[in-house]
Amino acid sequence: MTDIIMKDKPANNPELVGSVSVKSNVDQDIPDPHDELAAEFSALRQPAKRIAILGSRNIPLPHQQMIEAIAFTLVRDGNTIITSGGSSGSNAAAIRGAMRGNPKNLKVILPQTIGHQPPDVQDQLIGVPMIIEHPEWQVMTLSDASRLCNREIVDDCQQLIIFLFHDSKTMFTAIEYAEENHKIVTAFYLD
Numbered sequence: 427m428t429d430i431i432m433k434d435k436p437a438n439n440p441e442l443v444g445s446v447s448v449k450s451n452v453d454q455d456i457p458d459p460h461d462e463l464a465a466e467f468s469a470l471r472q473p474a475k476r477i478a479i480l481g482s483r484n485i486p487l488p489h490q491q492m493i494e495a496i497a498f499t500l501v502r503d504g505n506t507i508i509t510s511g512g513s514s515g516s517n518a519a520a521i522r523g524a525m526r527g528n529p530k531n532l533k534v535i536l537p538q539t540i541g542h543q544p545p546d547v548q549d550q551l552i553g554v555p556m557i558i559e560h561p562e563w564q565v566m567t568l569s570d571a572s573r574l575c576n577r578e579i580v581d582d583c584q585q586l587i588i589f590l591f592h593d594s595k596t597m598f599t600a601i602e603y604a605e606e607n608h609k610i611v612t613a614f615y616l617d
Contacts, residue, residue: 478508478579480600481516481589485616490519493589497523501531508533508579510572513546516589521550529555535579537571538564569596576600585610591617 477500479493497507497520509520511534524532535558540548542564551557558578563571573596580586586604590597592615604611 475585476506476508476583478583478586479516479520479588480509480576480579480586480597481614482591482594482597482616483512483515483517485515485589489589489616490515493519494523494526496587497521498527500524501527504531506531506533508535508583510534510575510579511536511543511547511551513544513550518547518550521554525553529553532556533558533582535575535582536560537568537575572596573599577603580604580607580609583609585612587612587614589614589616591615 479497481493493516501507501524507520507524509517509524509532512518512521521532521534532554533556534551534554536543537560539559539561540551540557543551560571560575563574566574576596576599580600580603586600586609588597588601588611590601590613601611601613
């Protein structure tokens with residue numbers, strides 16, 4: 427039996443993400459990372475799930491197009507996408523994709539109200555059939571309201587797909603919360 431063993435990155439080379447060595451050992455039962463990745467992709471394809479898509483705001487256009495395609499495919503397969511508002515970035519791409527695929531399978535939860543969103547976000551939300559607003563969070567800073575919004579989104583989903591950079595503290599908080607609540611988490615690091 428051949429096992430793949432993941433090793434931590436060496437301290438003397440921070441650029442090296444990690445190393446993999448192949449070791450044959452029948453006695454050890456180390457999971458194959460390829461099997462884990464296949465299981466995550468398989469979980470993405472199961473219909474009728476509530477899937478949250480969250481992520482960083484400032485991402486390049488090719489990444490936005492990828493997120494839009496993922497959201498489009500997921501809603502076409504019968505899944506419901508749950509996200510938040512955003513004029514650009516991951517959430518906006520998820521909204522565009524879901525609206526193209528099946529608007530009935532899109533739920534947008536805002537950290538405050540539509541009126542507190544920038545005009546371009548308000549325009550994007552036209553036609554979204556299910557929008558949850560939080561006027562009670564208007565007295566909070568947007569960052570505090572966004573953290574509460576992310577928690578509500580994670581609470582409402584079965585699986586979280588998240589697009590982030592390694593320095594995205596708010597997104598890491600969402601991942602930790604999702605894992606604490608035993609959600610399936612698929613993270614795409616953009617850096």
